[in-house]
Amino acid sequence: MSRFNLTRRGLIKTSAGAAAGLSLPTYLRAQDSGFTNAPTGDTVTLGFNVPQSGPYADEGADELRAFELAVEHLNGEGDGGMLQTFSSQALEGTGILGKRVEFVTGDTQTKSDAARASARSMIEKDGAIMVSGGSSSGVAVAVQALCQEAGIIFMAGLTHSNDTTGKDRKANGFRHFFNSYMSGAALAPILIDQYGADRKAYHLTADYNWGYTTEEAMVSSTEALGWETVNSVKTPLTQTDFSSYIAPVLNSGADVLVLNHYGGNMVNSLTNAVQFGLREAEANGKQFEIVVPLYSELMARGAGENIAGILGSQNWDWKLENQLGERYIGTNAFVQSFGEKYGFPPSQAAHTCYVQTLLYADAVARAGSFQPCAVVEALEGFEFDGLGNGPTLYRAEDHQCFKDVVVVRGKENPENEFDLVEIVEVTPTDQVTYEPDHPQFAGGSLGSCNNGA
Amino acid sequence: MDQVIVQILNGLDKGSAYALIALGLTLIFGTLGVVNFAHGALFMIGAFCAVTLQRILTLSSVTEDPTRTDFLGNPMKIETPYVESWFGEAIGAGIIDWSVPLAIFFAIPIMMLVGYLMEHGLIRHFYKRPHADQILVTFGLAIVLQEIVKYFYGANPIQTPAPDAFTGSFDFGVLLGFDPLTIMYPYWRLVYFAFAALVIGAVFAFLQFTTFGMVVRAGMADRETVGLLGIDIDKRFTLMFALAACVAGVAGVMYAPIVAPNYHMGMDFLVLSFVVVVVGGMGSLPGAVFAGFLLGILESFASMPFMVDAIPGINQIIIYLVAIIILLTRPRGLMGRKGVMEE
Amino acid sequence: MLGLRKKDAGLLLLVTVLTVMAPVLLNPFPVDSAMAQFNAGYPDLMQRFVIFGIFAIGFNILFGLTGYLSFGHAAFLGVGSYATIWMMKLLTLNILPGIFMAIVFAALFAVMVGYISLRRSGIYFSILTLAFAQMSYALAYSVLTPITGGETGLQIKPTDTPLLANLEPGEIGRASLFGLEMSQSSIIRMGGWEFTLNVGYYVCAMAMILAFYMAIRIFRSPFGMMLRAVKSNQNRMYYTGLNARPYTLAAFVISGMYAGLAGGLMVAMDTQVGPERMFWTASGEVVLMTILGGAGTLIGPVLGAGMIKYMENIVSKINDQILHTWFAFLPDGLEDAVVAMIYPFVGKGWHLTLGLMFMAVVIFLPGGLLEGGDRIRNAFRRKRTGKEDTAKQRTPAE
DSSP states (O other), X not given: OHHHHHHHHHHHHHHHHHHHHHTSOBOTTGGGTSBXXXXXXXXXXXXXXXXXXXXXXXXXXXXXXXXXXXXXXXXXXXXXXXXXXXXXXXXXXXXXXXXXXEEEEEEOTTOHHHHHHHHHHHHHTSOOSEEXXXXXXXXXXXXXXXXXXXXXXXXXXXXXXXXGGTTTOOTTEEEOSOOHXXXXXXXXXHHHHHHOSOOEEEEEEESSHHHHHHHXXXXXXXXXXXXXXXXXXXXXXXXXXXXXXXXXXXXXXXXXEEEXXXXXXXXXXXXXXXXXXXXXXXXXXXXXXXXXXXXXXXXXXXXXXXXXXXXXXXXXXXXXXXXXOGGGTXXXXXXXHHHHHHSSOOOHHHHHHHXXXXXXXXXXXXXXXXXXXHHHHHHTTEEEOOSSSSSEEEOTTTOBEEOOEEEEEEOSSOSSTTOOEEXXXXXXXXXXXXXXXXXXXXXXXXXXXXXXX | OHHHHHHHHHHHHHHHHHHHHHHHHHHIIIIIOOOOTTHHHHHHHHHHHHHHHHHHHTOEEEEEEEEEEOTTSSEEEEEEEHHHHHHOHXXXXXXXXXXXXXXXHHHHHHHHHHHHHHHHHTGGGGTTSOHHHHHHHHHHHHHHHHHHHHHHHOSSOOOOOOOGGGSSEEEHHHHTTOOTTSSEEEHHHHHXXXXXXXXXXXXHHHHHHSHHHHHHHHHHHOHHXXXXXXXXXXXXXXXXXXXXXXXXXXXXXHHTTTSOOOTTHHHHHHHHHHHHHHXXXXXXXXXXXXXXXXXXXXXXXXXXXXXXXXXXXXXXXXXXXXXXXHHHHXXXXXXXXXXXXXX | OTTOXXXXXXXXXXXXXXXXXXXXXXXXXXXXXXXXXXXOOSHHHHHHHHHHHHHHHHHHHHHHHHOOOOSOTHHHHHHHHHHHHXXXXXXXXXXXXXXXXHHHHHHHHHHHHHHHHTTSOHHXXXXXXXXXXXXXXXXXXTTTHHHXXXXXXXXXXXXXXXXXXXXXXXXXXXXXXXXXETTOEEEEEETTEEEEEEHHHHHHHHHHXXXXXXXXXXXXXXXXXXXXXXXXXXXXXXXXXXXXXXXXXXXXXXXXXXXXXXXXXXXXXXXXXXGGXXXXXXXXXXXXXXXXXXXXXXXXXXXXXXXHHHHHHTGGGOOHHHHHHXXXXXXXXXXXXXXXXXXXXXXXXXXXXXXXXXXXXXXXXXXXXXXXXXXXXXXXXXXXXXXXXXXXXXXXXX
16 A cells, blocks of 8 residues: 555656656657758668568568668769769769768568558667668558658658559658559550550459559550450459469450569469460460569569560669660669679669669758758759669659659570560650649649658 | 359369368367467478479589670579489489479478477477467467578579479360360369378378277377377377378478469468368368368359459458358357367 | 555556656667667657557456457457547547547457357357458458558548648648647657657556556456456356356457557557558467466566567667677677678568577466566575575574
């Protein structure tokens, strides 16, 4: 009893103390400078939040390699990579604004909760001024919203859903990677060209947001050019054996199968489709074809020889400059320094993460400040070149990069496990550009940039 | 009609995998009374036995070809598998092609050993412990096993193709009097089904017709009395555990060409196989097998387009919905015995 | 006082002091030191500690007392989260109505699931709860996307204008308690140390102390006694003419409400929900937390929750660069060797350490982490008493 009385008194005391502390409201470390996590010493911390466990761990590992390389180049170590070819020459290899770049890493587990927890620890504990990375749109949208709230910059990694710069766009968030709409717009003309305009498509779609936007994009852009959509079926994310979804395809009257799947789903559904003989089949008097809208090198590796001859789109490919020349300058510089360091060519996920880090650093350098709103202003409407994708625009209205889209096809006889796709064609920027209020992107608004303080 | 038959085939195929895993799980439940959360990991290890054998067979000597260059401008490295240089290209390529069926012989001793070590080193000490402790320790073990696999093989799925002879499809419809090309079914999946039937049959025969099996069945029914009769039941249980691990392992080996193995495929199957076992009824081997096929077929039917159109999302929840209905109408699952795992 | 026995009051006092002092206790290392990596005293993780503590305390009321092992408790957490975020999107940014609705909806859902699942016991019960949770997850991820936001979940957007909040157009609402924003913190700097006192954390801490107090009361009440009776021998209860069902259902609903409270607080602290919060691994996590800490004990589940969240958030962030800075004092070759040896267990290998810890705890400390504490205490006590004994014996001998 007596002990308990003591507690209550103690409790009152402590709460009074806490209340006194709270009378000076501040947001984290914002009080000194007017924005969250303003770097004070001679270093600046970036947060690299990538999947390190779960099905996308290998993709996350590749992203992390690219981030480490970018930090090296920013600090003036190594061969400088794309800094030599980047059209903006604001970066000198002396860190960012003279501050040495340091970084912290975290594990998103490809779950939005875990990704937010990891990003918050970077912001709250490590004082990160920018968070980048990720390998799914769910995570990108969740972390982007967090960064908007906390008042730091989010440079999205691999995220392909329209929503990231569509209905879930945020002023503090930027995406270099392409999106579902662009995949559809880039692929459709080439599909017509290769397979003819008189085709009937059957869609299998992963049953979540990214799948929905990709299906919508593919359906609308192929239908506009004369294709017919026979059916579209949603498949559960957790599905591993797609046989019961693949089996009805052949007798449905369709002659093209579009697999709106990514990652493990894509590997398994494609493998199953090949098992069921769809590659050799004929329908409506034509050769049956399979299309995978979003390619990923790592998953192509997982699918092995099943990807031979299958069309898809990519944000970037390491062979771009060698095969299509000067326009894609920067590609070889990046591949060279990545390959020297790690012994194999980088994936598109690695590329987008590397480029995003450079773009952020460059924006800070041009703005002359780490303040998020200044960075946002520097990035909005920024036109650049020399980062491997040709001339690129960071559009102000939705913070999406507009650049050429690469259409690729699985190689018949790949020479090694890193050279699995061949470039079919590059769709120029203006063909994949859309209005900021395009119906597939409607319903979002950037809001205003947030400095945090 | 043709679609229904295809989905029945698909269901039997999925059911084969469910049934094989559930069979092993029930053996462990029934004989040892242990909730084994690492059983999915055993399935995964089996699949990685296939991957490993494929890797071993394709171990290559590396020579440099100065006439060609790789992406960095260095001389291209040409890899020739040792088996090809030893046995000649044709035979060597043939051996590599048949790596998955060969992996069964590779997997059986490995799985026996893994099962033996698991039981002897860990599970044995948990027979008398509460189920909660068993869950924690086997779950921990499952995580450790899959992290070890991830450390060596990465997180990406790894293709382990079936032999070329089995890659095509079989025109199943012709057998039943349909037009040619209406019901095509991949050979390997038919092989998988046949294989599963064989393994299930063998396990039942083993339990039914051998003295060893008789003792184990007696032990499942009443462990104490068997012990009182002077039979060393523990030793047999160790073997039983190794056998269950083996069943899960070979199921994994043969499954590798159907779904490319990755390190967490065990966790994907774990929950489902528990549902199968419980729906079948605790302690009932026929129940586990029957429930495996039943849920496999229902899952296949539920994913047919007209079903999904009629009830959106039915393909996502069918297994759980059926599990709830069965458990509410039949208190101990389809063929469960009284008193097993009811506390 | 407050209806507690002296020992329980002591425990409550201890928990109160620990939670109130957590920002200091969890930051034992100066910010610039190499050991700062192990500091856990930042708002997000502290909030997670107490929120998952609440979740585990609630789960333990069901599992620890009645022995019914639910494998679907994450569903209630998820339902609570969705309820809260919708309240904040539509009605008010004040967290209290949201959290209240989280508890209400979780309770309603728990009544439904519990009423059906409790018709069976043992593993049949576990699978029934698992089935309900998996169905909730699958539907939230896909078909219910208009309500749940699907994969990308729900956040508060600039277009959301709650009825009772006066937001300027385009302003993104922030969770608050009568105007006091959850994200506000004040930082105390003392020497090289830095302690963050965060409003959100103290709101959660208050909720947990309250939840803990309720749990003590339930454990010590006649109702708690009944629940224990269910665990020890349900048949005997039936023979004495008692129906166990109402008691177990009550326990189930109460623990569902705890989960709802935890879910609501999660949204209040970090305004977003994603469906993977309801996946079976999340349900499994709370089971593991409870067993790890010590099922059936009052404070064990909280310890278990803290342990798992610490691994997830601290150990997973140790990358090879950090290891290299730690062991920089070693000669080069040795440094690389040491780093290569440790690296598989930290950073991306944090799951491995977690798995090993589960096994180690259950093998060496059958009663969970709490038993470890008891053993240490006993060892000290025995040593001390042992010494006294020998001293006593020696004196007469001389």
